[in-house]
Amino acid sequence: MSGAAEAIKPEVMKQLFHPEIEDVLPADVFAALGDPIRLGILVSLADCDEIDKARCGAFTELASPSLLSYHFAKLREAGITRSRAEGTVRFLSIRREEFDRRFPGLLDTVIETARRDPSVPRAKLDV
Amino acid sequence: MSGAAEAIKPEVMKQLFHPEIEDVLPADVFAALGDPIRLGILVSLADCDEIDKARCGAFTELASPSLLSYHFAKLREAGITRSRAEGTVRFLSIRREEFDRRFPGLLDTVIETARRDPSVPRAKLDV
């Protein structure tokens, strides 16, 4: 499969799909939040402001790598998180400003709700 | 003249299941909110404070009776709404106080989010 892939930039990994924030619908957001593992990823992310702590591999307490990848995709496709590649590693972050502009106040309340509840698992992203 | 049937308690219709509010988990709540019709039911309910306007049959703009019943059950089983039978009719209401105690601030933000978005359908519950 030869194609337009000749001029590959060395440090650019395959780009994952991120929806325009205006295209994100409330029902899709809530559907993405409707799973304890994904809520766990979200609160773990929110509890750790240090950008470079949140690489994908830091969430292994929550699920297997393959299952995590699946849940990462759900959050990403719902406009909640962004996945940024850096070398061999991928970092997760919350699309804070954009999301807050699109759905003011929602993320704070959701995170607070999830954070308070013992049914939501957590990953320790420190170190 | 609302509440005409207040004095008479003829017979009790089959009781529908309502979970204890403490047993409701955040992920289940969000899953229940992850559908545009259910969001539509919720905002329509929230927009109509008149208790006796919110009988089940008033939502027919949103879906068929049978499908509505399915979605009513989802909202009810997630602890969000209550179904009260009165004669041959059933009335829906939001479990406001309980839910707000269990998940402070969540319902307000959710309803506001859904209300603002044109993708969420509405039922006119006025007469």
Added chain:
DNA sequence: CGACTATTTCAATGATCGTTGAATCATGGG
């Protein structure tokens, strides 16, 4: 290069979802 690591993708599974239409149940009124 080739081994290694981090992550995604694929194929397969059983479970649950949203939807439809027909059947059923409960209640009130002639």
Added chain:
DNA sequence: CCCATGATTCAACGATCATTGAAATAGTCG
């Protein structure tokens, strides 16, 4: 009583879900 009405239940369907484990991909480093 029987019938009309409001609402739930059931059976079926294709679609999507969460999960698993194996395979593929992308970048790093010896």
